[in-house]
Amino acid sequence: MRTSIATVCLSGSLTEKLHACAAAGFDGVEIMDADLTSAYESPEEIRALCARLGLSIDLFQPFRDFEGVDEVTLADNLRRAEAKFDIMERIGADTILLCSNVGTATVDDDEVAARQLGQLADLAAARGIRIAYEALAWGRYVDDYRHAWRIVQLADRPNLGVCLDSFHILSRGHDPAGIEQIDGDKIFFLQLADAPALQMDVLSWSRHHRLFPGEGDFALTAFLSHVIRAGYTGPLSLEVFNDTFRQTDAVRTAAHARRSLTWLADRTATENGWSEDRLVSAQAAHGIDFVEVAGADLSDMDQMLAQLGFAFRGRHRSKPVRLWSAGDARIILNEQAKHEQAQVAGFGLVVDDAAAAVERALALGAPSVFRRTYAGEHELRAVAAPDGTEVYWHDQPADESWATEFDGGSTIGATAGVIDHVNLGYRWQDFDDAVLFAASALSLTAESSSDVPSPNGLVRSQVMRTEDGVVRLPMNLAPPTAPLPTRHIAVRCDDAIAVARHARAAGLTFLPIPRNYYDDLSARFDLDEGFLATLQELDLFYDRDADGEFIHFYTPTVGGVFLEIVERRGGYDGYGAVNAPVRLAAQRATAH
Structure with a gap:
């Protein structure tokens, strides 16, 4: 060609x-x-x-x-x-x-x-x-x-x-x-x-x-x-x-x-069925292995993860890196990075053939990422997305994974779950490139895009995902004059209310939600009064469709990152988009 x-x-x-x-x-x-x-x-x-x-x-x-x-x-x-x-x-x-x-x-x-x-x-x-x-x-x-x-x-x-x-x-x-x-x-x-x-x-x-x-x-x-x-x-x-x-x-x-x-x-x-101009076969992701948050000082993230019931898995044996987990949801805190404030800097994907995934991404023009690896450490190969976000691939059994390189912690925590989605924000000039990279190099497909009202204008949201939904990357496009949307990590658990109660008892303050939201919620859905009171008490969001229900809440923003805890009931497959304008307004109000 x-x-x-x-x-x-x-x-x-x-x-x-x-x-x-x-x-x-x-x-x-x-x-x-x-x-x-x-x-x-x-x-x-x-x-x-x-x-x-x-x-x-x-x-x-x-x-x-x-x-x-x-x-x-x-x-x-x-x-x-x-x-x-x-x-x-x-x-x-x-x-x-x-x-x-x-x-x-x-x-x-x-x-x-x-x-x-x-x-x-x-x-x-x-x-x-x-x-x-x-x-x-x-x-x-x-x-x-x-x-x-x-x-x-x-x-x-x-x-x-x-x-x-x-x-x-x-x-x-x-x-x-x-x-x-x-x-x-x-x-x-x-x-x-x-x-x-x-x-x-x-x-x-x-x-x-x-x-x-x-x-x-x-x-x-x-x-x-x-x-x-x-x-x-x-x-x-x-x-x-x-x-x-x-x-x-x-x-x-x-x-x-x-x-x-x-x-x-x-x-x-x-x-x-032509042989010419073929890349190595695309590798479908089976899940998100981890999400990495990088920054100069991540002590506030340590505290917030502990309050949410994550288990501290320990420090890396050779790097200033820490691992927290909630069941299969793993978050790495990396303080050796260049970033001043905390931000989502990378994530890992589980695939059948990591080498093939890297080869395909390199052929598509993604630059390789160097990661210093010492003797006895697992080698995770990675490339950089167009915006610099690092993408790692992993295909080894869990007992041989990179997670065994962290010492001094425990696998036992109050919360268990998986990474439900990683929400990534982009400026207007970077959005199309990011979507193309996710489709071509990560083999994700696009859902229909939607526009979400925010205090700074309409935010365009495009979800890139695997067909089965085990990997979801909502990508948000900021209005041209608006700040870059903050990235966040959503952890799915079986009981978001229990996680919220545990976190509240541990001293974590959630994103405060106005009472007007719950008045509107009562008008939209015929909810049990006690359940509605619980949602309001804990600053929880709620949504429902023909397939199921969705309960979720947000932590305060630390640097350029916040967490979302979600619970999907039945076959609910969305992201609570109807709640996004309230969330964005609340984040803007608490940032001043």
């Missing part, structure tokens, strides 16, 4: 974009005319830089509003084309993207369009340049790839072919199966983009809301399958217009983009 990316996908100057593309491992680039026009470097200097970076220049784009015009306009269009061909020769590009006419077309006649494209192709042929004709979804007369292909056939020039763009085809609902009817040698270029399913004009949708493959609702694996079956052998290239990506760090966005292509190629090959 050869990979390419349009420079319009990234922020920064043209040279910054090229360096980012090379660092991410792309093979080539599409040079956007606007990027070159605004660059201080000459076309020759850009050509030389690409050569030094090992990047091929796969496409120069775009050339607009050419065909379907009167003769006077055609003459001027040919003059414009000659000038761009001069630039292409200087920069070293041999293929130009020609978009179907949007603004100046006045002749709705395929024979005229084909004749005019033929004239353009003849001019280009004298310079060894190919023309890739693309049907824009909003083209005046040509807005369907099948129509573009018919015109290319009519023109009948060896250096005239089509460019297929997944957005222009799938956004209009056109059937991509027809791609297999196109001669593969005449598919001169392929551009890929995903997008959410939105009801809006297609031009605005295209210009502002495209996503990298795997992040939207387009069936890109099926689309790419049709292209490859048609015989296309050129690069898989990304053309993603997105307001967020064009504002964020170019190096990180390029790495994000490259991961999306690797994952798309792997999924496409897997679905078709």
Whole structure:
């Protein structure tokens, strides 16, 4: 698989974009005319830089509003084309993207369009340049790839072919199966983009809301399958217009983009039974092994875990690290980390083959994490997620696990449970990257997203999980002007009320919940008065649906972390989303 990316996908100057593309491992680039026009470097200097970076220049784009015009306009269009061909020769590009006419077309006649494209192709042929004709979804007369292909056939020039763009085809609902009817040698270029399913004009949708493959609702694996079956052998290239990506760090966005292509190629090959472009098989997680909280001073976390009934398992034999557990829920406190205040810094997943899980993540561009290991200590291999969160994998029996390296504690505590979910907060520029990493490297699938009202605006919540729910990572996207959402660890137990009573008796103060919440709870549900009084006494939240009930409460925030104790009754599978606005408001009130 050869990979390419349009420079319009990234922020920064043209040279910054090229360096980012090379660092991410792309093979080539599409040079956007606007990027070159605004660059201080000459076309020759850009050509030389690409050569030094090992990047091929796969496409120069775009050339607009050419065909379907009167003769006077055609003459001027040919003059414009000659000038761009001069630039292409200087920069070293041999293929130009020609978009179907949007603004100046006045002749709705395929024979005229084909004749005019033929004239353009003849001019280009004298310079060894190919023309890739693309049907824009909003083209005046040509807005369907099948129509573009018919015109290319009519023109009948060896250096005239089509460019297929997944957005222009799938956004209009056109059937991509027809791609297999196109001669593969005449598919001169392929551009890929995903997008959410939105009801809006297609031009605005295209210009502002495209996503990298795997992040939207387009069936890109099926689309790419049709292209490859048609015989296309050129690069898989990304053309993603997105307001967020064009504002964020170019190096990180390029790495994000490259991961999306690797994952798309792997999924496409897997679905078709192809051996090429396959990654090592995904490893389904069987549970969360531990969650790590890191910070300079975690004594307040020690106290809070003790009050909740966790057992102190001891100190690590060689590192300033402590382990607390409540049954199978294990929390590591790491004071050797760089973070000033406490924060969720990593987590471990239980899988069948840890080495394969790491290999897959590395192939998807995740950097390896170094963990100093002494003789006799268990080696847990890890990678860093795009935001720096460390992900470890473990596949050894419990009696040989890393937990035996902690001495001086006990396994007996007042509370027993498992890690129900780890709630992770992200800034607006990091959210899509985090979701893609969870899907591609951690093999988690996305539930439907929801919007949660908060005092700082709507918080978008996207849960990534295993099919059976044993691993759940709710991911929260903060409004652009709001603080980063605090991360928290949710521990599921059999009796949240008993845990709450124990913690209260041990001196732990929970997040205080206003009385108005319980008045509303009484109105929404016909609860036993004694049960409602218990909920209010202990500052507990409650929810119910057709499948079961949910009782949960929150601890105070320590640094950048808080804990949630949850109890699921029956088949309740949610997260008490209806309670989130009250929780967020209470946390904001107690933070001041």
